[in-house]
Amino acid sequence: MSTFKLPSLAFEYGALEPYIDATTMEIHLTKHHNTYVTNVNNVLGGPNGAAIKGLSLEAIQRSVSSLDPAIQTAVRNSGGGHYNHTMFWTTLAGVGSANSAPFGDLKTAIESDFGSVDEMQKLFNTTAATRFGSGWAWLCVGDDGKLFITSTPNQDNPLMTGIADKPGTPILGLDVWEHAYYLKYNAARPAYIAAFWNVVNWDKVVENYSTAKSGGTAVMDVPMQ
Amino acid sequence: MRKEVGGEGEWDPDWERSKEVESGTEKMMEKLVGLAGRVRQLKPMIERTVVSQEFSAAAAAGVGTARSYSLPDLPYDYAALEPVISAKIMEVHHSKHHNAYVTNLNKALDALDKAKDVNEVIALGPALKFHGGGHLNHSIFWTNLCPPDTSQPPSPDSALGKLIAERFGSMDAFVTQFNAKSAAIQGSGWGWLGYDKARKSVEFVALSNQDPLEASTGLTPLLGVDCWEHAYHMQYFSDRPGYLKSIWRCINWQNVEHRLQAAMA
Numbered sequence: 342m343s344t345f346k347l348p349s350l351a352f353e354y355g356a357l358e359p360y361i362d363a364t365t366m367e368i369h370l371t372k373h374h375n376t377y378v379t380n381v382n383n384v385l386g387g388p389n390g391a392a393i394k395g396l397s398l399e400a401i402q403r404s405v406s407s408l409d410p411a412i413q414t415a416v417r418n419s420g421g422g423h424y425n426h427t428m429f430w431t432t433l434a435g436v437g438s439a440n441s442a443p444f445g446d447l448k449t450a451i452e453s454d455f456g457s458v459d460e461m462q463k464l465f466n467t468t469a470a471t472r473f474g475s476g477w478a479w480l481c482v483g484d485d486g487k488l489f490i491t492s493t494p495n496q497d498n499p500l501m502t503g504i505a506d507k508p509g510t511p512i513l514g515l516d517v518w519e520h521a522y523y524l525k526y527n528a529a530r531p532a533y534i535a536a537f538w539n540v541v542n543w544d545k546v547v548e549n550y551s552t553a554k555s556g557g558t559a560v561m562d563v564p565m566q
Numbered sequence: 567m568r569k570e571v572g573g574e575g576e577w578d579p580d581w582e583r584s585k586e587v588e589s590g591t592e593k594m595m596e597k598l599v600g601l602a603g604r605v606r607q608l609k610p611m612i613e614r615t616v617v618s619q620e621f622s623a624a625a626a627a628g629v630g631t632a633r634s635y636s637l638p639d640l641p642y643d644y645a646a647l648e649p650v651i652s653a654k655i656m657e658v659h660h661s662k663h664h665n666a667y668v669t670n671l672n673k674a675l676d677a678l679d680k681a682k683d684v685n686e687v688i689a690l691g692p693a694l695k696f697h698g699g700g701h702l703n704h705s706i707f708w709t710n711l712c713p714p715d716t717s718q719p720p721s722p723d724s725a726l727g728k729l730i731a732e733r734f735g736s737m738d739a740f741v742t743q744f745n746a747k748s749a750a751i752q753g754s755g756w757g758w759l760g761y762d763k764a765r766k767s768v769e770f771v772a773l774s775n776q777d778p779l780e781a782s783t784g785l786t787p788l789l790g791v792d793c794w795e796h797a798y799h800m801q802y803f804s805d806r807p808g809y810l811k812s813i814w815r816c817i818n819w820q821n822v823e824h825r826l827q828a829a830m831a
Binding site (some may be wrong): 368372373418474475476494495496518519520523524525528531 | 754775
């Protein structure tokens with residue numbers, strides 16, 4: 342049986358310094374994300390795994406609200422965690438290694454839907470800062486093709502129809518669980534959020550936007566073993 | 567001290583025995599003197615913890631003008647819970663996280679005063695619950711803790727010991743269950759031992775975020791363990807189970823028992 346495998350980063354742990362520290366990157370991938378992979382594989386290998394066997398990771402997100410209660414919470418948390426982190430790593434890049442601002446159709450859409458890139462970032466920052474407890478902030482494409490910003494608790498994401506307040510296709514997400522920033526920023530989540538913009542891989546986000554507009558989801562490798 | 571029996575230097579087993587007892591007694595006296603000294607050292611801390619902090623925490627959470635809640639002092643230094651909880655964690659947890667809840671609670675109460683209509687009042691609900699809960703929960707938590715290995719778990723025939731045994735089977739079973747359920751909290755939350763006044767029993771409850779125990783369930787909080795990552799991440803990283811296992815060395819059982827007594831009164 343094919344099971345999920347922890348992906349590799351496209352960069353060294355230290356590549357996002359000084360904005361996101363190397364130790365955080367290492368622990369975040371090899372401990373936190375790894376636990377989600379282990380746990381979603383446990384569901385796959387367990388007695389109720391048939392419901393998600395053979396589904397793509399993205400399809401699993403959409404299926405969560407209709408899953409058997411016996412596995413729903415586990416898939417929501419660990420299947421969600423695996424998706425969210427896999428996508429997250431692809432949207433980060435060291436300074437200078439990718440476009441450092443939105444461009445092309447995405448830039449046009451941001452200006453159209455938020456007024457300016459600056460205003461989009463302000464709204465994203467507030468949304469990320471006011472997500473109480475653990476969760477994620479997202480820039481998404483809605484069913485109407487427009488961009489919107491939302492946040493979800495714990496390891497939920499906007500692909501989880503029937504669960505997410507505002508469902509849609511995320512093209513960029515930010516982890517605001519404390520483990521994502523605590524070692525360097527302690528309680529100062531807003532400082533982490535501000536720093537995040539320095540390491541966004543806009544090449545990837547532009548690609549995600551294009552795919553979302555044609556009905557797909559964020560482009561990412563989901564390694565199996 | 568030699569004692570001759572019969573005046574002829576015969577060996578007297580009673581004398582040998584009494585010599586052992588005497589030297590043993592001397593050793594015991596030394597230990598007692600040492601212990602007495604230690605108790606004298608700890609006494610102010612215990613008094614502060616049990617007598618003044620347990621209900622000053624409640625006071626801090628419930629008294630004062632509506633918008634002037636304030637950060638309570640810890641009953642011990644930031645480093646006092648080492649090596650179980652690091653000084654750095656205690657400092658950031660108290661002076662940044664708890665402090666922010668107090669500040670934001672006061673801000674929300676100001677906003678409540680200025681609310682122009684019912685919609686604005688209702689909209690403040692989540693913020694009042696988050697930050698009020700955060701202030702309340704942390705105020706209780708600080709009093710539930712003490713330096714490692716300075717507090718004995720309740721004896722089986724104490725009120726608390728009996729309630730725990732009735733509900734969970736034994737202290738060990740209680741700790742195992744508390745830890746398993748607290749480890750399983752998704753995202754941020756707290757594990758609680760609460761007292762049910764109606765049923766005269768104790769319960770374990772896990773709650774999300776800063777949801778306060780009493781307002782959410784009606785149970786009186788006896789013992790809470792903060793399972794937000796900020797409570798342990800700098801030291802234990804992703805190992806919440808390891809944090810939970812260690813924290814029992816720092817539980818201030820006198821405080822938990824006092825809270826129970828107050829709830830049962």
